[in-house]
Amino acid sequence: MTVTNLSPSLISTLPGEHYTDPEVFRLEQERIFEAMWFCVARASELARPGSYRTCQVGRESVLISRARDGSVKAFLNICRHRGAKLCTQETGEVKRAFQCPYHAWTYGLDGKLVAAPNLTSMPDIDRTEYGLVTVHVREWLGYVWVCLAETPPSFEDEVMGAVAQRLGSTEAIANYGIEGLEVGRRITYDVQANWKLIIENFMECYHCATIHPELTEVLPEFADGFAAQYYVGHGAAFGEDVEGFTLGGGEGLDRIPGVDEEQDRRYYAITVRPQVFINLVPDHVIFHRMFPMAHDRTLVECDWLYLPHVTENGKDVEHSVELFHRVNQQDFDACERTQPAMSSRAYAKGGVLVPSEHHIGEFHTWHQNRLAHRAH
Numbered sequence: 001m002t003v004t005n006l007s008p009s010l011i012s013t014l015p016g017e018h019y020t021d022p023e024v025f026r027l028e029q030e031r032i033f034e035a036m037w038f039c040v041a042r043a044s045e046l047a048r049p050g051s052y053r054t055c056q057v058g059r060e061s062v063l064i065s066r067a068r069d070g071s072v073k074a075f076l077n078i079c080r081h082r083g084a085k086l087c088t089q090e091t092g093e094v095k096r097a098f099q100c101p102y103h104a105w106t107y108g109l110d111g112k113l114v115a116a117p118n119l120t121s122m123p124d125i126d127r128t129e130y131g132l133v134t135v136h137v138r139e140w141l142g143y144v145w146v147c148l149a150e151t152p153p154s155f156e157d158e159v160m161g162a163v164a165q166r167l168g169s170t171e172a173i174a175n176y177g178i179e180g181l182e183v184g185r186r187i188t189y190d191v192q193a194n195w196k197l198i199i200e201n202f203m204e205c206y207h208c209a210t211i212h213p214e215l216t217e218v219l220p221e222f223a224d225g226f227a228a229q230y231y232v233g234h235g236a237a238f239g240e241d242v243e244g245f246t247l248g249g250g251e252g253l254d255r256i257p258g259v260d261e262e263q264d265r266r267y268y269a270i271t272v273r274p275q276v277f278i279n280l281v282p283d284h285v286i287f288h289r290m291f292p293m294a295h296d297r298t299l300v301e302c303d304w305l306y307l308p309h310v311t312e313n314g315k316d317v318e319h320s321v322e323l324f325h326r327v328n329q330q331d332f333d334a335c336e337r338t339q340p341a342m343s344s345r346a347y348a349k350g351g352v353l354v355p356s357e358h359h360i361g362e363f364h365t366w367h368q369n370r371l372a373h374r375a376h
Contacts, residue, residue: 009354011361014368016347019194019339025295027371028195032274034058034148035370037159039276039289041144042183042303046072049109050094054087056291057148062135063087063098064144067109072139074146075132080113081105086132098132107132141278142179142305143287162272168233173270173278175258178285181305184317189300189328193335194342195275195292196367198300201331202269202277202288203227204357211330214323218242218249219267225356227269235266235280245281246319253283253310253320273366279324283307284317286324296339302328 018024040055041064052065054077061077063086079086084102097114099106106115111132119125136147138155145159154161164170191198201207205227208216216223219236238245244252245267255264259282268280277288284306291299304321311317341347353360 010352011358013350013353013360014196014364015350016342016344018367019196019342020295022295024371025194025292028292029058031373032058032367032370033292034060036149036153036274037138037145037147037155038274039143039145039272040064040074043072043139043142043144043179044182045091046144048093050096051091052087052093052098053091054089056293057146060148061085062146062148063132064137064146065098065109072137072144073109073111074135074137074144075111076135078133079103079105080130080132081116140179141173141287142181143289159272163270163278166232166270167268172233172263173280175260175263176256176280176285177258178287178305180308181256181285182308182311183303184284184306184311185304185321187302187321187325187328189302189332191298191300191332191335192296193298193332193339194295195290195298196363197335197338197342198290198298198332199271199273199363200360201335203271203360203363206354206356207334211334212327214247215327218245218323227356235263235268238265238267244283244320245323247323247326248319250319252281253315253317254307255282256284256307273363284320300328300332 034057038057040057040062041053045051045053046064046066049066049068049070052063055062055064063075063077065073067073077086079100079102081100081103084100086098086100086107088101097106097108104117105113108114111134113125113127113130136149136152138145140159145155147153160170163173167173205222206225208222209225212222218238220239221236239249242249244250246252263280264282270278272278275290275292279286284304287303287305289301291301293299304317304324306317
């Protein structure tokens, strides 16, 4: 019997060790998470001067806060004296300054050293030089993005460009007015899987008919295995009898005013490397941020964003939250089932991608190129 070579239909994945090797993860921290723009917080979390949040970005704890002039500042969350963690809580608010709990070195909201025990007897200490180490920061779509690189890459090219490449333009996402929406629900998932498995899962829908019955009921074309991200500008259409992006396809909430007719009754998914997923539907936006903590553990913070009057009036968002919450649980369970197999001898050389997954191969090429490039 002649065996036919089916290689044009199947392309290789990354080898299993790329999901299990701590050294690979260390390189990812250095050359991806600490070198690129990384989305850390919803800007509304920093409501007043002195409001702050801490986040893990690569190997660093980063402190994001609202300054007195209303701008957002970001610093490495490390006291310049002896290296103690400055803010030990994930969120909080200070009145005027941040004070180290170890030796009481104190920093203004601008990061400048303002006080320390016996500081007046040390007049040679430059209060700016010994201030907090600053981190590059931008705001877009109502979120705070930071970059730890000394010279950050172009935000317009890497972040806004990723959205434009997926939707065809940044104007398409501007229609949703994401910066003006409010968080109606936030769920944090502690996923025992490598961050790349989560991205790969989000990029394809070959699995949708198998594990997402609720999603394919609302978006029937997903049952065919082609993901929304497979085509530039394509949004998956709601089923004919579907009224809204809700569990069971029942009526949704008020449509976002800027959403045009072409975008109505459609779902768009966007990946912004290395750790953001944006999901657009006519009445709300679902915004994922991944925080890779180890080679086999990833925290995923997911926000459901609605028009302000929806959250202010206490409207029931449970059916719209529950749909994608189930999708998240189904996806993350699949990733957790896959993670142990990455160390199997059966996966030592990796697996394969079928044609509807071939675009994941480009992600793998990007990943390999990033690891080969030494960060400066």
